[in-house]
Amino acid sequence: MQDEATVTESPSKVRARDPEERMRAFRRVLSALMRSDAAEQGDMGTALAHLTEIASETMRVERASVWRFSDDRSKLVLEDLYERTPDRHVSGSVLDALDKPRYFEALCEERCVAAHDARADGRTSEFADTYLEPLGISSMLDAPILFQGDLVGVVCLEHVGAPRTWLAWEEVAAGSFADFVAMVLAAAELNRRTAEARQAKAELERRAAEIPRRGLKSTGADGTRAFFDFAPAALMVLHMDNGGLFAINRRAKALLRHFDAGLTAEDIGDVFDADEDCDRVLAKVDSGLSTFRVDVGLRRADGTRLAARMMAQRMPFDGEPSLVVSVEEAPAELG
Numbered sequence: 001m002q003d004e005a006t007v008t009e010s011p012s013k014v015r016a017r018d019p020e021e022r023m024r025a026f027r028r029v030l031s032a033l034m035r036s037d038a039a040e041q042g043d044m045g046t047a048l049a050h051l052t053e054i055a056s057e058t059m060r061v062e063r064a065s066v067w068r069f070s071d072d073r074s075k076l077v078l079e080d081l082y083e084r085t086p087d088r089h090v091s092g093s094v095l096d097a098l099d100k101p102r103y104f105e106a107l108c109e110e111r112c113v114a115a116h117d118a119r120a121d122g123r124t125s126e127f128a129d130t131y132l133e134p135l136g137i138s139s140m141l142d143a144p145i146l147f148q149g150d151l152v153g154v155v156c157l158e159h160v161g162a163p164r165t166w167l168a169w170e171e172v173a174a175g176s177f178a179d180f181v182a183m184v185l186a187a188a189e190l191n192r193r194t195a196e197a198r199q200a201k202a203e204l205e206r207r208a209a210e211i212p213r214r215g216l217k218s219t220g221a222d223g224t225r226a227f228f229d230f231a232p233a234a235l236m237v238l239h240m241d242n243g244g245l246f247a248i249n250r251r252a253k254a255l256l257r258h259f260d261a262g263l264t265a266e267d268i269g270d271v272f273d274a275d276e277d278c279d280r281v282l283a284k285v286d287s288g289l290s291t292f293r294v295d296v297g298l299r300r301a302d303g304t305r306l307a308a309r310m311m312a313q314r315m316p317f318d319g320e321p322s323l324v325v326s327v328e329e330a331p332a333e334l335g
Contacts, residue, residue: 041082042188044079048181049089052082055157055177057172062160062178063137066181067095068145068153074098076154095239108151112174114166115140141171143178149187155181200251228317232241233326240314240321247317252327255306256298273297273305281310283324295330 037043048066055064060224078093092170097104105190115121118140119128131137145152146253155178228235234252238245256271272278277296284292291313298306309330313324 042184042186042191044184044188047184048080049082051155051177052080052089054086055155056082059141059157059173061141061157063135063157063158065158066145066153067156069097069151070094079153095131102126104151107142107154110172111143113140113142114171114174115142116165117163118227136160138162139166140328141166141174143174145178145181147182152185153181154178161231206265233307234328236325236327237317237325238325240323246322254301255327271298273299281312284312298327 019233040293052064052066062084063081066079066086067076068079069075070077074097076095076097078095081090081093082088083090102123103113103126113123115124116139118137119132120123124132124140124142127140132140135158137158137160141157141159143155143156155174157174157177228237228247228249234246234255235247236252237247258295269275269278272281274297276319277298280294280296284294292312293309293311295307295309297306300306307330308327310325310327312325314321314323316322317324
């Protein structure tokens with residue numbers, strides 16, 4: 001594993017004047033970033049501080065920063081800014097996003113927004129009065145951060161002084177920096193899920209220890225329900241007689257829309273993203289299979305679409321004929 005000191009020392013060596021030497025230096029420091037402990041562990045603060053320093057030195061810009069959208073996507077929040085001349089890091093600033101439609105349209109459509117004259121470029125001129133001119137920024141090289149298919153933020157490389165023409169390889173480099181941030185986000189998400197699963201397992205074990213041994217031999221509430229409610233997987237139970245939602249555990253409620261047990265067969269379709277997704281599951285049920293798997297679109301708790309894989313098994317639940325369904329995010333290629 002790459003030692004952290006190697007990453008932090010690399011920028012001071014990136015001084016070559018020749019573009020090819022700069023490209024080779026960029027590849028070396030990016031490789032070191034990718035293998036760093038902070039990247040692998042999803043340590044956002046450390047990883048972004050390394051990134052902005054390296055980006056500033058490699059690209060020879062005064063300012064290198066990483067911004068992320070607020071939860072409601074109305075603002076951009078500064079995660080880390082490295083200012084090269086004073087050699088300092090800043091965070092916490094906020095920019096309104098709703099009044100910058102041309103800029104965000106460009107981020108959604110382009111791999112990189114290379115604004116040689118940022119104050120005149122139609123994609124970035126919305127920042128001129130409130131951001132670019134006060135800070136003396138003449139040129140911007142911004143790359144969108146895409147995570148799980150969504151635009152979640154942006155890497156900004158900002159040149160202070162006379163306008164600067166960005167080279168093709170520098171545009172590629174900016175996109176690579178954004179990909180690095182996405183990789184760190186993925187590592188952080190994996191670590192979060194792992195911690196949640198570990199916590200759920202511990203809670204499950206604690207609950208199981210509290211259940212009388214006779215409860216474990218039954219399908220009653222003392223046994224089945226305790227394991228069901230605290231299982232780390234998202235679980236739902238459909239009643240085979242009336243087609244309604246018999247039970248739903250805490251993980252499924254958090255992942256999907258906030259449905260509760262008792263949802264009727266007429267309303268169960270609201271769980272799905274489209275009618276054809278519901279029909280696909282019903283066809284599997286009607287086939288009479290005791291177990292089946294199906295990839296469908298569901299609705300998350302926040303209303304967005306979830307490309308999901310459903311694994312179902314017919315079995316008694318609390319003594320009733322039921323279909324127990326687990327839900328997990330489908331592989332990207334199936335989404």
